Amino acid sequence: MKCSLHFQAKNLIEKFFKREVEIRKESSEPLPEIYYIEGTLQMVWVDRCYPGYGMSAVRHPDCPECCVVCSPRSYNPSDGIHCLQCDTSLIYGATTC
Structure with missing residues (x-):
């Protein structure tokens, strides 16, 4: 069960950042001080x-x-x-x- 929860959490995090990239591409607003750079997300199990x-x-x-x-x-x-x-x-x- 623990591995299943980790996998679900990983998928939700990835989905969140992919959506952020889509929104940023459609926006003409300047980038905030902290933002996600597409392709740089790495996950490490601790x-x-x-x-x-x-x-x-x-x-x-x-x-x-x-x-x-x-x-x-x-x-x-x-x-x-x-x-x-x-x-x-x-x-x-x-x-x-």
Whole structure:
């Protein structure tokens, strides 16, 4: 489902900028300070999880791109994608070791 939502969002963004180009071509008004230059749109997928959550294809093969709570003995202190090993952390969703 996550990939489907990403694809829909990508399509809506591309549609918005293509429409902006069409409108600008028909307009005689000067360009605004910030505007889209046709053909320059690039998208980069950024996967990150909230602190205390991480991705694991080994532990969660059915959804390797899903963010799940870090297990005891692991933590994620920031917006990374992995739960890091920590033998002193004994709670789920730890953000510190």
